[in-house]
Amino acid sequence: MSIRAHAGRSGARRHAAIQLVGRLNYDAARVASIRQATGDDTRALVETLTEAASWVERLDGTTMWVEGELEEQRVRSEAEAGLFVVAEIDGQVVGAIRFQLEDRLFWPDLDGSDSAFVHRLAVRRANAGQGISTALLHWAVDRARSLGKRYLRLDCDADRPRLRDLYERFGFRLHSYRQVGAYFVSRYELQIPQP
Numbered sequence: 001m002s003i004r005a006h007a008g009r010s011g012a013r014r015h016a017a018i019q020l021v022g023r024l025n026y027d028a029a030r031v032a033s034i035r036q037a038t039g040d041d042t043r044a045l046v047e048t049l050t051e052a053a054s055w056v057e058r059l060d061g062t063t064m065w066v067e068g069e070l071e072e073q074r075v076r077s078e079a080e081a082g083l084f085v086v087a088e089i090d091g092q093v094v095g096a097i098r099f100q101l102e103d104r105l106f107w108p109d110l111d112g113s114d115s116a117f118v119h120r121l122a123v124r125r126a127n128a129g130q131g132i133s134t135a136l137l138h139w140a141v142d143r144a145r146s147l148g149k150r151y152l153r154l155d156c157d158a159d160r161p162r163l164r165d166l167y168e169r170f171g172f173r174l175h176s177y178r179q180v181g182a183y184f185v186s187r188y189e190l191q192i193p194q195p
Contacts, residue, residue: 032094032132034139037084042076044093045084049075052122056160069120085139087123087132095123095132099140101147106155106180106187115151115189116144137170145192152192155185164188 037045049070078084078098087095103117118140123132137152144152156163158177164186168174172188179185 032087032089034087037079037086039076039080045075046072048096048122094127097121097136115153116149118154152190155187158184158186
């Protein structure tokens with residue numbers, strides 16, 4: 001996969017984006033860009049996350065996100081706080097990931113100052129299998145590296161073998177298991193290669 005950085009949109013929405021070109025499974029003329037989400041992306045974020053949660057529930061009965069994590073106002077607040085990043089194709093949001101520098105809920109036993117954390121990785125079903133989730137994870141690794149972090153960490157339901165396999169193929173290694181409220185999670189970490 002070839003990833004090259006380019007300048008983002010001009011004006012107030014200027015940001016860095018990553019273009020993904022090459023070995024993704026969609027038409028080569030289509031380009032996915034990854035950018036910081038804004039409050040204007042709230043509806044697309046909620047739709048993407050809700051669609052992913054519904055698909056997983058139909059697939060294996062797993063409830064992905066609870067306790068208001070998909071409520072519009074909460075997602076808007078998180079997007080406005082700079083926590084979400086979206087992948088777009090032809091101006092349409094096709095995937096999302098939440099990127100944060102602290103995670104006291106799932107990683108309370110770690111200092112965490114050397115880590116960045118990702119949550120809520122989701123891809124629209126129409127774009128599944130096109131490398132979008134991998135591209136979002138690559139973005140997270142690059143962002144964490146640019147912030148001087150040594151690890152990218154995440155958690156997922158311990159009973160989700162397909163998702164765990166995705167993370168392991170990407171290079172994450174199992175760190176530990178933890179019970180967090182209603183969740184029994186597998187905690188993963190990826191040591192970030194330094195330049």
